[in-house]
Amino acid sequence: MDTFLLQASIYLLAAVIAVPIASRLGFGSVLGYLAAGLVIGPILGLVHETGDLQHFAEFGVVMMLFLIGLELEPRALWDMRHKLIGLGGLQISVTTLAVMVAAMALGLAWQPALAVGLIFALSSTAIVLQTLTEKRLIQTSGGRSIFSVLLTQDIAVIPMLVLLPLLAVGGGGGASLSADGSIDRTHADDAAHHSMSLVEGLPGWGVALVTLGAIAAIIVVGLYLTGPLFRFIHQARLREMYTAFALLIVLGIAFLMILVGLSPALGTFLAGVVLANSEFRHELESDIEPFKGLLLGLFFITVGAGISFTTFLAAPFVILGLTFGMMALKGVILYGLARAFGLSHSDRWLFTLGLAQAGEFGFVLVSFSLQQNVLTGALGERILLVIALSMLFTPLVFMLYEYLAPRLQGESTRPDDDEIDETGPVIIAGVGRFGQIVNRMLQSTGFKTVVIDHDMETIQLMRRFGFKGFFGDPTRPDLLHAAGIETARVLCVALDDRKSTNTLVAYARRLRGDDLHIVARARDRTHVYELYQAGANDIVRETFDSSLRAGRYVLENIGLTEYEASEAEKTFFHHDRMTVRELAKHWKPGVAAADNPEYIARARELEKELETALLSALDSTGRTGTDD
Template sequence: MESFLYQASIYLAAAVIAVPIAARLGLGSVLGYLLAGIVIGPLLGVVGSETEDLQHFAEFGVVLMLFIIGLELEPRTLWDMRHRLIGLGGLQVVLTTAAAMGVALALGQDWQPALAIGMIFALSSTAIVLQSLSEKGLMQTGGGRSAFSVLLTQDIAVIPMLIVLPLLASGSVVRLAEDGSIARASDADHAAHASLSLVEGLPGWGVALVTLAAVASIIVGGIYLIRPLFAFIHTARLREMYTALALMIVVGIAFLMSLVGLSPALGTFLAGVVLANSEFRHELESDIEPFKGLLLGLFFITVGAGIDFGTLFREPLLILGLTLTLILGKGAILYVLGRLFGLRGRNQWLFTLGLAQAGEFGFVLVSFSLQQNVLPDILGARILLVIALSMLITPLLFILYDYISRRLQAEGGEQPDDDEIDEQGPVIIAGIGRFGQIVNRLVQSTGFKTVVLDHDMQTIQLMRRFGFKGFFGDPTRPDILHAAGLEKASVLVVALDDPEATTKLVTYARTARPDLHIVARARDRTHVYRLYQAGANDIVRETFDSSLRAGRYVLENVGLSEYEASEAEKTFYAHDRYSVRELAKVWDPDVASAENKAYVERARELEKELEAELLQIIEKRSSNAA
């Protein structure tokens, strides 16, 4: 018990110290976790052999992460991604496997271990990449969504890889004996440990049927069993029971997937997608999120602590050369594929640099390859070190992306590509600056879904860091509006800073949807007239309400009571709305207001009417006082 508490204290203290420092320096939390692991492992040696066992436990953080990602993806959205999953992701896995296999063959490896190396290096780090994309608010960009598609394809590809690896096993492989000499080991010496399995010993068709039954049970259970379970737990009225149920769902599905030989992460992802439309979606997310973050952090620490610096120092040029070759070669393939699939500029660099490393599933494949006698121990140790180093370098690649992104914008004024809008709702908000964000918060807090569009990437990224989803794109473009669901929306809120863009957007929206209710932000009274003619239903001057409230405070402090000041404010507000409609009828955009006689005369008449209405309030006050 004392040993466990000691180790737990070491890991937690390392995370608490290193991660805030790394975040403060702009390095990101992932690099902080990795550096913490290096310090307590290879450098100080305060943790030891338990790191490998702990890593298997910490890998469950990846399972939880994919479950939460699945909760945020509706099945329709996943179907819409099929071209990237099959095309972009499939090509990446195949081409990277072939390229890495070719390099291994050139270095003198047989084709069996060369193919295993190719499959291992074709995978990228789901944990590091998704964590970094989320922290930087890049998940909904074109490059972020493409990276996610490839990562999902890679996770699925692990299944056939695990099936192929035993077929590559040779009768004997080279092993490193305890005394340092080279020894031969037979298959019998390294037989895989027996484990629980529902498919062991079954023919191929039996394995397929059991696997399909397991997947079907997840889908059916997610649709028909989760709601009754939550209703049952609700009767206990204990908050911890919700957390227990959420963990039971994830752990149970992961265990079922293990029994049929599938990836637990893939199974929980599928369950998350099934539950994406459930009313318990947010409850599940809030219950699991703390466990996911803690276990992912622990996983990154174990990766850093497990780096074998002894092998690195014995063969530094070889290990570093292989690591750089992996990153550069994989990056070149990703760059070409990104270009072929329409990625440009910052999105292309994000896609390229974000996925150029090896991944945590590579550890699993290397371990499995060693058990199946596909790889010799010496080669396996080198590959493990290359995987760990490439993962350690990944946060630095994201820093390089930030630098390239700033240079592209500074030198060429380049803007990122528009996001792929995968959501629709009853309310579209165009513009999320100081005006639109208040509207968005009010509408969302009331329980209505909004689709937020803005052409400022920094604003969108800042919004995402606070938990509000938005999409980068020019709202005045018809294709962006239609992708956001213009045909089905009930209300369009135009909250752009640019008056000309606002008028243009209102004009198009009114033409495309005569029945749409349009709420528009106006710069001044003249802009109100333009929006009125363009077809806006409700027009709000950006400083009118705040100025009106300030005027009410003035009246309260020069002798009027709060009630009288409030009545004057209401009267002024109602009369101003009436005046705007009246003056819009005689306003001519081609003639200055001061030169428009009809406009001037009507403005004077309306001003006298306002004075008369306000005078009645003052006289009523005087008569009551008397």
């Protein structure tokens, strides 16, 4: 018990120190966890046996796929079938064959070469999806394509486990791979004798029936029993019972999948999809999320701690050459598939760089291959190290993509800008979800607008609904002159990009002086200060008005009349406008508000003035306090 508590304290301390540092430096949490594992494992030697802990931590991957399933309706999954079968299937088969040929060229027989190809065809579901989510890339076309391939790979693990025993090149004895990369043959036979299985010894048709029965049971329980059970638990009015039930669903399904020889991650993903339309979906998400994050972090730490420096130092250039060679070979195949399936230029590189590593299921396949005598011990150790190193490099590869993405988008094939042949009193730069409302309101009132946006899909969508817009970069001076910037009365800047917004406002103010009224969209309060300095007249924070309206509704439902709540809303609005203009005088570019004493002092004074103004407004309506 003392040893367990010591080891747990070491893991948690390493995570608490490394992850915040990595996140603040822009490296992301995954690299922080991996670095923490490297420090406490191979470097300092504070932890040694990570194999058992890694099996426990792998439930983080299982929970992650359950949560992903909750976000996908069955119809959405059906819509992905072409990418699942086509893109995912081609990636696995082509990569397997290519790696197999390369391994045979290095002197391996075809059986172990095929096993190596299957192992390296897989990518890291845990690292890739976690990083995509953190960097908000999961909803891009490249991110969705990556998810499709990862899901296909998780499914493909099942037939791979069936195929590997047929590749055995010798008899007798199995071997397993310990967490530090060494070969452990002492427990392989015992594990085989004591494994629990519902399909062991059954004929092929029996295995198929049991497997289908397990999947059907998951669907039936998800559709018909989860709701009544949740309502039964609700009667207890205990928060921990919800958490216990959510964990029971995930762990129970994972155990059932193991009993029938399927991937537990695949089973929980299926359960998540079944429950995607459930009224308890959000409750399940909130209960599982903390466990998923902690177990995933623990999994990444064990990967870092399991890297064998002894094996690496014995042949560092060989190991690095194999790692980079494998990633380069996969990258070439992935890029070719991305082109074949029509991904955009930047999405191709996200798809290529995101899937070029090996994955955590590779550890499972290596261990199983050793047990079945498909791979030798020395080869297994090297493969394990290549897998771990490629996973370690993955967060760095995503950082490379973030650096290259703006340049890749600039180099991508882009249609020519439209020739603007109209002018009007109002120019709207950017017609996304913000600018389109402004445009519709003006046109419905009878005013002519000239709309410019750099997103061709948005412009084409506008045209289908009967609204005219011009494709082009609104910050280009020649397009602005063609749109009539010299004679326009109002410029509305509704661009998504913060830097482009500031650039356009500053240029228009220099060009027209005080003759042009500039209305600009701001992301946050700091952006408001930047736009004031650039010369904007009216600045709208994109969520401010909707937040005011929500606040008014809250006031109406906790005791204020509609009139009183409206007066409070108006008072807050006018005071906030005055406050922002006042604080803009004290704001200093590049200096955090917390490090600016003049800004903080004035903000406190203005907050007291707001309280006084709100009380006065309520007093004027005849209200002297809150309801008892």
